Structure formats: structure tokens, C-alpha cells
Amino acid sequence: MFADSRFDYLDRVRFTFAYLSTPVYWVADIPARASSWIDDAFVSQRDLIEENAQLRQQLLFAQRELQLLAGLASENSRLRELQEASQAVQGRVIAAEIINVSNDPGSRRVLINRGAHNGVFEGQAILDAHGLMGQAVEVLPFTSWVLLITDSRHGIPVQVNRNGERAIARGSRGDAPGLELEYVPDTADIVVGDLLVSSGLGQRYPKDYPVAQVTSVYHDPGQPFALIRARPLAQMDRTRHVMLVVPDDEVIGGNSIEVIQDFPAPAPLPDRNTEAAAAEKVTPGPDLTQSNDDDSQVGAQGDL
Amino acid sequence: MGPRANGLWIIILSLLLAYLLAIVPFPDWAMHYRPQWVAMVLIYWIMALPYRVGIGAAWFAGLFMDILEGSLLGLNALSFALIAYITLSLHQRLRMFSALQQSGMILALVGLNMTLTYWIKVATEQTDAGSLLFLLGALSSAFVWPWLFVVLRQLRRGFDVR
Numbered sequence: 001m002f003a004d005s006r007f008d009y010l011d012r013v014r015f016t017f018a019y020l021s022t023p024v025y026w027v028a029d030i031p032a033r034a035s036s037w038i039d040d041a042f043v044s045q046r047d048l049i050e051e052n053a054q055l056r057q058q059l060l061f062a063q064r065e066l067q068l069l070a071g072l073a074s075e076n077s078r079l080r081e082l083q084e085a086s087q088a089v090q091g092r093v094i095a096a097e098i099i100n101v102s103n104d105p106g107s108r109r110v111l112i113n114r115g116a117h118n119g120v121f122e123g124q125a126i127l128d129a130h131g132l133m134g135q136a137v138e139v140l141p142f143t144s145w146v147l148l149i150t151d152s153r154h155g156i157p158v159q160v161n162r163n164g165e166r167a168i169a170r171g172s173r174g175d176a177p178g179l180e181l182e183y184v185p186d187t188a189d190i191v192v193g194d195l196l197v198s199s200g201l202g203q204r205y206p207k208d209y210p211v212a213q214v215t216s217v218y219h220d221p222g223q224p225f226a227l228i229r230a231r232p233l234a235q236m237d238r239t240r241h242v243m244l245v246v247p248d249d250e251v252i253g254g255n256s257i258e259v260i261q262d263f264p265a266p267a268p269l270p271d272r273n274t275e276a277a278a279a280e281k282v283t284p285g286p287d288l289t290q291s292n293d294d295d296s297q298v299g300a301q302g303d304l
Numbered sequence: 305m306g307p308r309a310n311g312l313w314i315i316i317l318s319l320l321l322a323y324l325l326a327i328v329p330f331p332d333w334a335m336h337y338r339p340q341w342v343a344m345v346l347i348y349w350i351m352a353l354p355y356r357v358g359i360g361a362a363w364f365a366g367l368f369m370d371i372l373e374g375s376l377l378g379l380n381a382l383s384f385a386l387i388a389y390i391t392l393s394l395h396q397r398l399r400m401f402s403a404l405q406q407s408g409m410i411l412a413l414v415g416l417n418m419t420l421t422y423w424i425k426v427a428t429e430q431t432d433a434g435s436l437l438f439l440l441g442a443l444s445s446a447f448v449w450p451w452l453f454v455v456l457r458q459l460r461r462g463f464d465v466r
Contacts, residue, residue: 103326
């Protein structure tokens with residue numbers, strides 16, 4: 001036990017044994033799957049038609065918003081380019097299903113039906129249709145344990161969508177699932193109803209996903225910090241379908257390197273290269289001058 | 305010459321069923337009332353067949369429970385081994401007890417098991433030190449025990465597990 005909590009070489013043992021435990025979870029999930037199958041199989045045609053019409057309408061609305069969003073996204077990226085800021089990450093997602101919940105009342109964890117064989121990695125963010133849910137903490141061969149953001153040992157960096165005020169949302173202790181904002185000064189501009197989105201500062205969660213809505217703000221004169229509670233937007237105990245975010249961090253890396261290269265290095269040039277350098281500096285564009293600097297530096301080293 | 309070993313698969317099957325019951329999702333409000341099925345089934349088999357199911361079997365059963373729960377490896381193994389030891393040393397008295405007395409013993413044993421795992425979890429920061437509500441699980445276990453006992457005894461006699 002001590003070895004497991006302090007070192008990680010037992011992770012391999014656990015991973016191997018998990019091949020044995022997966023069938024048990026598969027069997028335990030049969031009632032849930034059977035009930036959803038029965039729901040699917042024994043549904044009247046009229047209900048189906050009604051639901052279909054409803055879904056069509058929702059899709060229509062969603063597509064309209066998507067069109068607006070496309071325009072906004074391109075505008076946003078143009079503005080960002082102007083500011084030379086790095087592009088916001090829009091990763092792909094993998095669909096997954098919750099197949100079990102932890103039987104320990106003291107912790108809030110769920111088991112999903114995607115594991116190492118599906119490319120899940122530790123720390124991967126999990127969403128549902130409404131907001132962030134949690135992160136994968138233990139990846140097994142075909143399943144993984146997800147720590148929900150309402151677990152009291154879990155903190156997620158958030159910011160208020162309205163004004164960018166930053167805070168850390170921690171799962172609340174006690175039985176009611178919720179979030180508490182920690183160490184927020186009394187003067188912070190956070191009011192009831194504010195939307196909290198992930199700030200991406202911890203580099204675990206992608207930026208700008210909705211997390212929670214502020215439900216109560218309490219200023220205790222005797223306490224140095226305000227007591228702020230929030231309700232998670234993700235439907236922790238109702239949803240079965242979740243998404244795993246697959247980040248592509250190449251975008252951030254590439255951009256930041258380019259930004260650094262924009263500054264020309266003020267290196268003293270030897271006599272032979274000054275003419276060539278002067279001739280080429282007439283041609284505009286940061287890339288060319290950059291390559292020119294590199295060449296001259298190589299030449300200088302060759303001289304020495 | 306001792307009795308010939310028989311019906312190992314019944315023991316394993318009953319344990320597997322207990323594992324299933326232990327991880328079947330419960331609604332939030334009922335989480336604390338979940339009986340400790342695996343511990344109870346183990347106690348039964350140790351009581352009935354102390355020469356077959358002992359501390360080692362309990363340890364492995366606990367290890368599998370750990371893997372199933374995703375808790376620390378050895379957490380349930382340790383506490384199951386402990387209650388297996390206590391049951392082994394008391395099994396002859398336990399057999400003589402009335403159903404009510406047995407339930408009382410189950411309350412004590414399962415409560416001990418849950419307290420131990422809870423303490424270790426708090427010490428390793430796997431869970432919060434909160435209320436003692438988790439002991440409701442021991443209460444529900446004691447409540448379920450008489451029926452579980454009858455079912456398992458029928459199984460043991462019917463399939464002649466020795």
C-alpha cells in the first residue's frame with residue numbers, strides 16, 4: 001500500500017490485473033445497457049416522430065448558431081493574428097460512455113469505457129454536452145477512472161467569462177456536489193449568475209470550455225476571502241455520454257517559436273558578409289532577414 | 305483422511321456475484337447504505353469452511369477488490385485479511401450463534417473493515433475526513449446477513465461444497 005501511494009512501479013501491476021477486472025465491469029453494466037436497449041426497442045412510433053421533429057428543430061437552431069460561430073471564429077483568429085497571440089486550441093474529441101461510478105461515497109469518480117487501447121492518457125480532459133466534467137486519473141487497458149471536478153481533491157483553474165477574473169474552483173466537501181472558488185478576495189467582481197470558463201492556466205484543461213455557474217456569493221466580514229459557490233454545468237449524475245478532448249498542441253508550439261524568431265539578432269558582422277547582408281536587407285519579410293542572420297553567423301563561425 | 309475438496313467453483317461464483325453487487329451503480333443518496341457484499345460472503349465461507357478459505361484467500365479477494373475499485377493496492381487486502389483472521393479464530397462460536405447474534409458480529413466485523421479502510425484512505429488522502437456516515441454500510445450489512453446466510457447455506461448444502 002505504501003509502495004502504491006508513494007511510487008509508481010505498481011501501476012504496471014495494476015494495469016495488468018485490470019485485464020481481469022474489465023469483464024466484471026462489463027457484466028455489471030449489463031442492466032444499464034439492457035434498460036437503454038429496452039427504451040430504444042419499445043418506443044412508440046409517435047414518440048419517435050415527435051422526438052425526431054424536436055431534434056430537427058434543435059439541429060436547425062444549433063446550425064444557425066454554428067454559422068454565427070464560424071464568422072466569429074474567423075474574426076477572432078484575424079484579431080489574434082493582429083496581436084500575434086497564439087491560436088486557441090480546438091482539439092478533436094473521442095466519444096465515450098460512463099459505465100460505472102465509484103462505490104466510495106467520499107470520492108467522486110466515474111469509470112468510462114475507453115482506455116489505453118483507445119489512446120486515453122492520464123490527465124486527459126472529459127466533457128459532456130454542457131461543460132467540463134473532469135480528467136482521466138487512472139488509465140487501464142479498456143477503461144479509465146475519471147476524477148470529476150466536483151471531487152473535493154480536485155481543483156480547476158477558471159475565469160469569469162464576463163470580465164476575466166481568475167480563480168481556482170475546487171470540489172466542495174460534503175455530500176452536495178458543487179464547486180467552491182478558493183482564495184477569492186472580497187473585492188473581486190464576481191456576482192451570482194456569472195459563467196465560469198476554464199482558463200487553461202494549469203495546462204491540463206483546454207481553454208474556454210464552460211465549467212460552472214456561480215450560485216451564491218457570501219462576504220463574511222470575519223474572513224479574508226469571499227465564500228463563492230458554483231454549480232457545475234456538466235450533468236454529472238445524469239449523463240452517460242461524454243467526450244474525451246484530444247489536444248493538438250502543435251499549433252501553440254509553432255506559433256510561439258515564430259514569434260521569438262521575429263526579433264532580429266543584433267550580431268556584429270564580419271567585413272566579407274556586410275555587403276551581402278546589406279543587399280539582402282532591402283528585400284522585405286522577417287523570414288528572409290532571419291535566414292540571412294543565420295547565414296552570416298555561420299560564416300562568422302567559419303572564419304574563426 | 306479429511307473431506308475431499310469439492311465445489312470450488314461455487315465459492316468463486318458467489319464471490320464474483322458479490323463483486324458485481326459491490327460495484328453496481330447506486331443512486332447518490334443510497335451510496336452510504338451499500339452493504340459490504342464481498343466481506344460478508346468471505347466471512348460466510350471462512351465460517352463454514354475454515355480449512356479451505358482462509359487469510360490468504362481473503363487477501364487475494366481483497367486485492368481483486370482494490371483493482372476493481374481503483375483504490376490503493378492492498379487496502380482491502382489488508383482489511384479483509386484482518387477480518388478473516390478474527391473470523392477464523394471465532395468460527396466455532398459464530399456457528400453456534402443465533403441469527404441476531406451473528407448479525408451483531410457482522411456489524412462489528414464489517415464496521416471494523418470499513419473503519420480500517422476509511423482510516424487508510426484518509427491517511428493517504430484518498431478521501432476526506434468527514435462524517436461517520438460510511439458506517440451505515442455496516443448496519444445495512446448486518447441487516448442483510450440473515451438472508452444472505454440462508455441463501456449461501458442452501459448453496460453449500462445443495463452443491464455439497466466441502
